[in-house]
Amino acid sequence: MAMRTSTAVAHGALQRLPYVRTASEIQEMKFWRASMLESNRIVDPVKRAKNLTSRLVNMQLGKLSSVTRQVSLDFPALKRMHPFEREVVLLTLGQGTYERHIQSLRRVYATLHNTGKQFERECQELRTKQEAVDCGLCCVEVANYPFTTRGITMGHVFVEGISYQIADTPGLIFRPDERRNAIEKLAVAMMEKTQASIGFVFDPTGSSGTPTADQILLRDELRHRVAEARPEHKWIDIISKIDQPSDDLASLQDRLRSSPCFSVSAQTNEGLVELGDGVRQVLTESACEDGFLE
Structure with a gap:
């Protein structure tokens, strides 16, 4: 004998409706600030940065799915409610309102998903590590790789009893x-509109994701702009990571021979004493107390 199975849920479905978070509550959720480690199995720094950004995007999309799309699926279909509860919904909200709001919640996730995937695709098309982590996501966490400075850090150093202000700015892109971006423009404005002495740091190893040729073009552009704004400015060039193999090191040192230049290694301490002496000399020769800009 065939038996008819009921598709209606038990009485009390309206008392078990899921909670829908507001936009402000979603913005305050902890997963936006969650960090993620780089994969140590990817050797190329640009691919490693792209991989990190993609995993962050997908992790956050998964969390957004749980508070939007998944919540919408937890709402019972109107036709499966107890007849009395179905009438309560229809009389309270009106015909079709309940379904439209659930569909809106699903469309929210679809929009977020498409936006996240768009950023992910753009990230994969970028060529440098700096661009890969500067893809417009406010939640990107920066790990232990180049371009870790996301703001201008200020400090002081005393030379012969005089206090000089020091600023560490993020690396610029040519x-x-x-x-x-705003931080890059602020760094350029600091060079042009203050009396700061400037130290330009090169990375000839290529590990920063920016070719040495582009670094030279950037340096020449900045020095020309500063010279036009402040003809009496102080400038030194610093070549870093000289302990690592580099095909461009010799040509870069020859290219910068005409200006004060220091070759250093933070790993082996080579050249750091000479650099410190050079910085102190620049500061004491400077007529201002705005200090040394790195």
């Missing part, structure tokens, strides 16, 4: 001003 690109037009209109494509530079």
Whole structure:
């Protein structure tokens, strides 16, 4: 004998409806600030940065799915409610309102998912490590790789009893001003509009993701702009990571021979004493107390 199975849920479905978080509550959730380690199995630094960004995007999309799409699926279908509860919904909200709001919640996730995947695709098309982590996501966490400075860090150093202010700025990229972000523009403004002495740091190893040729072009552009704004400025060049193999090191040192230049290694301490002496000399020769800009 065939038996009819009921598709209606038990009475009390309206008392078990899931909680829908507000936009402000979602923004305050901890997963936005969650960090993620780089994969140590990927040798190329650019691919490693892209992999990190992609995993962050997918992790956050998964969390967003649980608070949007998954919540919408937890709402019982109107046709499966107890007849009395179905009437309560229809009389309270009106015909079709309940279904429209659930669909809206699902569309929210679809929009978020498409936006996240768009950023992920753009990230995969970028060529440098700096661009890979500067893809427009406010939640990107920076790990132990180049371009870790995300803001301008200020400090002081005393030379012969005089206090000089020091600023550490994020690495700039050789690109037009209109494509530079706010921190890059602030760093350029500091060079042009203050009396700071400037130290430009090169990485000839290529591990930063920016070719040495682009670093030279950036240095020449900045020095020309500073010279036009402040003809009497102080400038030194610093070549870092000289303990690591580099095909560009010799040519870079020859290229910078005409200006004060220091070759250093933070790993072996080579050249650091000479660099310290050079910085102190620049500071004492400077007529201002704005200090040394790195």
